[in-house]
Amino acid sequence: MEPKTLGEFIIAKQHEFPYSTGELSSLLNSIRLAAKIVNHYVNKAGLVDVIGAADGTNIHDEQQQKLDVLANELFIKALINREIVCGIASEEEKDYITISGINGDNMNKYVVLIDPLDGSSNIDVNVSVGTIFSIYRRISPAGSPVTLEDFLQPGYKQVAAGYVIYGTSTMLVYTTGHGVNGFTLNPAIGVFYLSHPNMKFPPKGKIYSINEGNYVHFPMGIKKYIKYCQEETDDRPYTSRYIGSLVSDFHRNLIKGGVYLYPPTSKHPNGKLRLLYECNPMAFLAEQAGGKASDGTRRILDIEPTELHQRVPFYVGNTEMVDKIEDFIQIYD
Ligand code: AHM
Ligand code: MG
DSSP, X not given: XXXXXXXXXXXXXXXXXXXXXXXHHHHHHXXXXXXXXXXXXXXXXTTTTTOSEEEEEOTTSOEXXXXXXXXXXXXXXXXXXXTOOSEEEETTOSSOEEOOOTTSOOOOOEEEEEEEXXXXXXXXXXXXXXXXXXEEEOSSOTTSOXXXXXXXOOGGGOSEXXXXXXXXXXXXXXXXXXXXXXXXXXXXXXXXXXXXXXXXXXXXXXXXXXXXXXXXXXXXXXXXXXXHHHSOSSXXXXXXXXXXXXXXXXHHHHHHOEXXXXXXXXXXXXXXXXXXXXIHHHHHHHHHTTOEEESSSSBGGXXXXXXXTOBOOEEEEOXXXXXXXXXXXXXXX
């Protein structure tokens, strides 16, 4: 019988990993649980005291929202309590977290990188936000404390990646390198069901998603590409859609066909999005769904990270559209 729930699906797919010990399955199950708990808070955000700014700023000097802090704690707790990873890095934490286990002999082989609440400026206005996760096998020997190198791996080495979108319905979408599958939460019984098997970008994309308010600060190639999107031809102008939450913009473009852009700007000369927590997992999903992700000249998944919180320009979506952006960058920049 075809697996219908996320729990069944994770177990049914374990055979795709030869010599699997079930560790990755347990890890995905913990993320599934954490997603449900965060979903619970996001859904009642207007009723309990989780809306608005928290007291501090994060490592990026960005104002943290209360829900950012809460989602970060919930995900980290869910992963630590079950002792199924050896290390965690979070967009909201300055340093990575080492999980040494009760007796200091943590033999787990995976590290997780998360953006616990992506698009958090949308919380207060009841617009979709998300969680992004990325999983790697550690490089350092099991049983020893994790090292920075365990986290600074290029994206092509990801074992799994995915996102949760807290939208009109809550979905968990993930890949382990064998295609992309989407699961929708039935909130009445707290179960994710396989609703979007084998997700692929439609052959042709017609949506472009970019914060056009930054237009004057964009490189010439991107300015020209935007004008290209707006030109009148047989299949253009394209539609412009921008939610300001990467997960939601990506999710829509994956289903309807389109491209998301976060170019360099004067405020963010390397782009705003973080390679490890946002770009790599989304790039892995995009490629698995037949799409493409680039920083304008390089494949995102090939970039060798040098820092935990590194930023990169990010173009992701239908292959044809990302190719076109690269052409414009090559000609004009
Ligand atoms: P966040 O992780 O702090 O929420 O920042 C990432 C978000 C993306 O989800 C979104 O696409 C982008 O920042 C929006 O930035 P801007 O408001 O500059 O358009
Ligand atoms: Mg984010």
